[in-house]
Amino acid sequence: MANPILLVEDEPVMAALLRQGLEEEGYLVEWVLTGEEALARLEHLEPALLVLDVRLPGMDGVEVCRQVRQRWPDLPVLMLTALDDVENRVRGLRAGADDYLPKPFAFEELLARIEALLRRSKRQPTRHLLLDGPLTLDLNARTATCGERPLSLTPREFDLLAYLMQHSRRAISRLQIYREVWGHDFDHGTSLLEVYISYLRRKLQEAGCPCYIATVRGVGYRYEPAEG
Amino acid sequence: MANPILLVEDEPVMAALLRQGLEEEGYLVEWVLTGEEALARLEHLEPALLVLDVRLPGMDGVEVCRQVRQRWPDLPVLMLTALDDVENRVRGLRAGADDYLPKPFAFEELLARIEALLRRSKRQPTRHLLLDGPLTLDLNARTATCGERPLSLTPREFDLLAYLMQHSRRAISRLQIYREVWGHDFDHGTSLLEVYISYLRRKLQEAGCPCYIATVRGVGYRYEPAEG
């Protein structure tokens, strides 16, 4: 349901950089190292876009592109080429790539081209955002903002808030929370959950966020997006 | 993508903008000008989502929302409010809106929220509301409201009122109540139940709620949604 971007890149450093950058923008990213892997992955994954390095071990990018084009004619393909590699660039376009980007490039430019391709392709990858009232959680980037203001949350805090927001305006039992957020099936007997609720409330308040976490006595908690 | 979005907006310019934007994204859009039209349209249309301006001629958005909620409890409702209209925002959420968006907004944000609501509406089970007369109990959120006004009930009070409302207009025996609400199979010999009935009556009265709990002498109690 959420269509990711499939990244084909054999250099781990480069791949990690791209992946992180894209995820911070809210995209889901799947990363494979070779053309063969990419083709196998495509059998089951339905990516919104393919980002393809030309220089790959084994089957090279142009060949991957050609095979992709045959089976998935609608899938947008963005090729990453070396600056002066005119020959491969031409081969790539001829093989059906939709756009190319010469390395080295500014990340912003990559983004712009990706967005352009996606707009054109009409096949939008769904950003994985959790919106409710003034709060926005980006589940890919794992960032939270209240209106414009960023919230800095620890991993646990983030997971907890995400879970509450996913069940917005419903009372969630402590046990349910322990199970889903901590993965336990029991109450610790300590006030662990209460402590985290307390942390979240403080941070929400410090950010001036007009939403709150209501206590549902005897049951658990409930996320409410506005003051009542 | 068969089910359209029903847009309720009395300003033609705004409506045209929204409609065009949404249609470019591939949504079907039905547009009506007033709340009355919207309710009529809902009888035959089965929209996936309702986008509702608060400020409407005739019946205002909040009222529309309440009526929609009663007949179509599962239909996601997104409200458009003025930036500083906190009061209507709160009223709207209380009337059952699922999200709100303060004007002016970026179109992108509207899109994101629509997508979020549609995703959620697929996942979340239906909201379980007990409506009878002016009282509304939300069994998921465990909140109670009398008309606009929130009632703050303790867990026992909530359970008791819920049980009475589930058997509205019928006499319920003390024993039945003890069994279902307290889980005992016997009368304490104390006036425990009477005490709680007394608490409830006071809170209903303080909220100006035109409904009451009748005593059925020798048997138990009966919930009546309005004076008769």
Place this chain on the structure above:
DNA sequence: CAAAGTTCTTAGAAAGGCCTTAAAAGTAGC
């Protein structure tokens, strides 16, 4: 009308649940 039986109300004791804080234990990065 008086007595008996119910129901209502109030107040206070006891218990329980929740919040907060501080400090210890655990993790990750330099």
Place this chain on the structure above:
DNA sequence: GCTACTTTTAAGGCCTTTCTAAGAACTTTG
């Protein structure tokens, strides 16, 4: 291995809720 950050434990205090008890008020019946 040291430092900074995150997670967890522990403990005290506060506030809410629940329950009991006892007398007032009301209804029914003789």
